[in-house]
Amino acid sequence: MFAVDHAATALLVKRAYPSVPLTPVLVSVQAMELAWVGLNYAGIERTATESTVRSVADIHLAYMPYSHSVATAVAAAVMAWLIVEKGLGRAALGRAVGIGVVSHLLLDLATHARDIALAPGWPTPKLGLGLYAAAPLVAFVVEFLYGVFCWYVDRGGSALLAVICLGNLANLSFLSPAIPGPESYLAGRPTLVVTVVFVQIVVTLILVGSFSRRRDG
Numbered sequence: 001m002f003a004v005d006h007a008a009t010a011l012l013v014k015r016a017y018p019s020v021p022l023t024p025v026l027v028s029v030q031a032m033e034l035a036w037v038g039l040n041y042a043g044i045e046r047t048a049t050e051s052t053v054r055s056v057a058d059i060h061l062a063y064m065p066y067s068h069s070v071a072t073a074v075a076a077a078v079m080a081w082l083i084v085e086k087g088l089g090r091a092a093l094g095r096a097v098g099i100g101v102v103s104h105l106l107l108d109l110a111t112h113a114r115d116i117a118l119a120p121g122w123p124t125p126k127l128g129l130g131l132y133a134a135a136p137l138v139a140f141v142v143e144f145l146y147g148v149f150c151w152y153v154d155r156g157g158s159a160l161l162a163v164i165c166l167g168n169l170a171n172l173s174f175l176s177p178a179i180p181g182p183e184s185y186l187a188g189r190p191t192l193v194v195t196v197v198f199v200q201i202v203v204t205l206i207l208v209g210s211f212s213r214r215r216d217g
């Protein structure tokens with residue numbers, strides 16, 4: 001799932017736990033992706049591209065058993081929950097952050113190619129419903145509607161709706177091989193892929209956090 005819709009998921013979690021501050025929830029929904037960025041920059045996880053990139057199907061998340069495996073995501077969520085609820089005594093925040101971390105895993109499983117391992121050291125089977133590759137325009141519509149649903153649940157204003165709609169529209173050329181776009185510049189430049197994703201994470205978290213009705217303070 002693309003960055004803006006992961007970020008919008010924080011609005012659902014915040015609705016379920018209205019007393020918790022939004023910022024840690026925003027970080028939690030993108031914790032797996034932030035780990036992926038750091039581990040790619042460190043050379044521990046690896047991304048590859050085809051010689052031409054016409055859509056996300058030409059970008060391969062070749063090795064990411066630590067940031068994106070079922071076991072590491074669930075373990076990170078449980079650890080975050082235990083530390084915040086049992087250690088710091090903040091029950092609602094612990095649950096919200098734990099759910100936030102797991103939400104990323106579930107949304108990626110629904111959209112990714114088969115690139116999510118069960119655990120580090122288990123190369124097969126890999127999980128992912130493959131929506132981006134099999135039906136990219138369906139993926140676009142599903143993500144768009146999901147983002148708007150998050151906005152609706154937030155009872156957000158028109159600025160938040162614009163962020164979510166534009167954030168999704170910006171991904172259209174990435175999803176459709178037929179629509180040319182800036183993704184062609186990513187061919188053979190996996191580090192640039194990571195940087196583009198990192199910028200998207202930061203920008204969408206800040207924008208969604210800034211325009212949510214339920215923002216902190």
Ligand SMILES: [Zn+2]
Nearest residue numbers: 032033104108
């Ligand atoms: Zn992810």
